[in-house]
Amino acid sequence: MAFARVGILGLGYVGLPLAVALAAHRPVVGFDIDARRIAELERGHDRTREVSDAALARVATHLTVSTDPNSLRGCDVFIATVPTPIDADRKPDLSALEAASRTIGRVLAPGAVVVFESTVYPGVTEGPCAMWIAEESGLQAGRDYHLGYSPERVNPGDGNHGLTAITKVVAAQTEDVAARLAALYGEINGGNIHTAPSIRIAEAAKAIENAQRDINIAFINEVAMVLHAADIPVHDVLAAARTKWNFLPFVPGLVGGHCIGVDPYYLATWAQSLGHEPVTILAGRQTNEAMAGFFADQIAVQLAPGASVLVLGASFKENIGDLRNSKALDVTAALAAKGFTVDCFDPLADAEALRRLLGRAPLAALPPDRPYDALVLAVAHQAFSTLDAAALAPCVAPGGLIADIKGLWRGRVLPQGRRYWTL
Ligand SMILES: NC(=O)c1ccc[n+]([C@@H]2O[C@H](COP(=O)([O-])OP(=O)(O)OC[C@H]3O[C@@H](n4cnc5c(N)ncnc54)[C@H](O)[C@@H]3O)[C@@H](O)[C@H]2O)c1
Known part of the structure; x- marks a missing residue:
């Protein structure tokens, strides 16, 4: 039996595109605790730029958004896409998941299905x-209702791996419910569904991906640090190594x-709860956590x-404005802590x-009013x-440094009289 009305809890990077995609097929109620977010969506705009104003307008009659949990009453499937961050001790913080679960519990009717998309451990x-x-x-x-899990894999800022283009994993407590969920999600991605045998398997699959x-990135980062110490350009090494199949x-x-x-901290905490010390997982984290300090030192x-x-x-990665847990900001902070005067420019960030x-206003545009002693591409x-x-010359003074963390300008003709550094 097809679902008649979908309720989505959390209209962020994951929840809003999902709500919009599903609303092309059936009524969708989107609930979020963030009144500013709901207000902007009601005005027909998505600040994260994952959904265009035109796409929002197209589904306006089928998508209701609200901060009122009662708006979720009457839905026969609920999908929670709320944040699952870590706390100050790098342990899973399930508080948003608890709040969303309790919200669902207060509006849930027997026979409904509750799906979680938030990343968790099994x-x-x-x-x-x-x-x-x-x-x-x-x-x-x-017994009275059924649970499902469908991990989210979208890659914001990556036009090739959006919601409708990637395989969606679904799992549920029964085969029948899994089939209904496969049909629901299949409507938005052409039936590109992998049904996992159990919810725990689907949860584990997401955690390990x-x-x-x-x-893998930690290994390359470690290699980069070693090669840099030996004055061997890592990007040239990688170009050669990549020729192996x-x-x-x-x-x-x-x-x-x-x-x-x-x-990975979710996976590590879960491993520890089972009595296994996740040495490899945490070593990777340690290396990657150290990179901002490494670049700032260099x-x-x-x-x-x-x-x-x-x-x-x-932002935390290219071509999006998402500032959450951004290591580029850690580089900025580390340089400021060393006594440098640091400004920042990001055309995509809010x-x-x-x-x-x-703690200070970012630059509104390039070129800046005056050239800097160093330009850092983060x-x-x-x-x-x-x-x-020509565009970079007004950004960095003659004799100044162009530090290219990403190696983006390697092999490029840069303004004369500036020093260039990359890995
Ligand atoms: N963004 C991604 O690319 C991505 C990819 C794969 C998986 N995920 C996972 O998906 C989940 C959601 O991530 P996101 O990036 O969309 O987060 P987000 O912060 O962009 O959005 C979450 C939204 O949930 C809302 N919210 C918080 N608590 C709520 C509650 N109790 N009830 C209703 N709404 C609530 C927030 O206000 C916010 O608008 C996380 O578990 C994340 O790890 C995200």
Whole structure:
């Protein structure tokens, strides 16, 4: 039986595109606790730029957004896409998941299906989430209603791997519910569904996907540090190594954000709860966590005390404005802590959010009013890849340093009389 009305909890990077895609087929209610977010969506605009104003307008009659949990009443499937961050001790912070589960519990009717998309470790959906729902509703999962899990894999800023283009993994407590979920999600991606045998398997699959990526990047980062100490350009080494058929094409860099830099801690905490010390997973994290300091140190030794620095890019990765857990901002902070005067420019980040994080106003545009002693390329936004010598010259004074963390301008003709540094 097809679902009639979908309720989505959390309208962020994951939830909004999903709500919009599903609303092309059936009524969708989007609930978020952030009144500013709901207000902007009601005005027909998505600040994260994942959904265009035109796409929002197209589904306006089918998509209702609200901060009122009662708007979710009457939905026969609920999908939670709320954040699952880590706390100050790098342990899973399930508080948003608890709040969303309790919200669902208060509006849940028997026979409904509750799906979690938030990244978790195995057992969270059928353990704590089911418990929180039961405490509010008195309903038992698997008897009065059913649980499902469908990990989210979208890659914001990556036009090739959006919601409709990638395989969606679904799992549920029964085969029948899994088939209904496969049909629901299949409507938005042409039936490109992998049904996992159990919720715990789907939860585990998501947890290891990002941890695998983290560890691979950590290896390349470690290699980069070693090669740099030996004065061997890592990018040239990688270009040569990549000619082997099974060499994995990872590149060194900053690993931040809310997924790759966070999810391995979920896997690690879960491993520890089982009595296994996750040495490899945590070693990868340690290496990647150290990279911002490594880059700041490498740049600092090339600068005079008190030098002025302009950092290009503040988001956690290229071509998006998302500032969560951004290691580019860690580089900025580390340079400021060393006594340099550091400004920042990011054409995609929300200026107000960036100002709050920096503690000073970011640059509004390039070129700056005056050239800096150093220009640091921290995020490989497309907008930066096209900067040529003429565009860079007003940014960095003659004799100044161009530090290219990402290796974006390697082999490029740069303004004369400036020093160039990359790995
Ligand atoms: N962004 C990605 O690329 C991505 C990719 C794969 C998986 N994920 C996972 O998906 C989940 C959501 O990530 P996101 O990037 O969309 O987060 P986000 O911060 O962009 O959005 C989450 C939204 O949930 C809202 N929210 C918080 N608590 C709530 C509650 N109790 N009830 C209703 N709404 C609530 C927030 O206000 C916010 O608008 C996380 O578990 C994340 O790890 C994200």
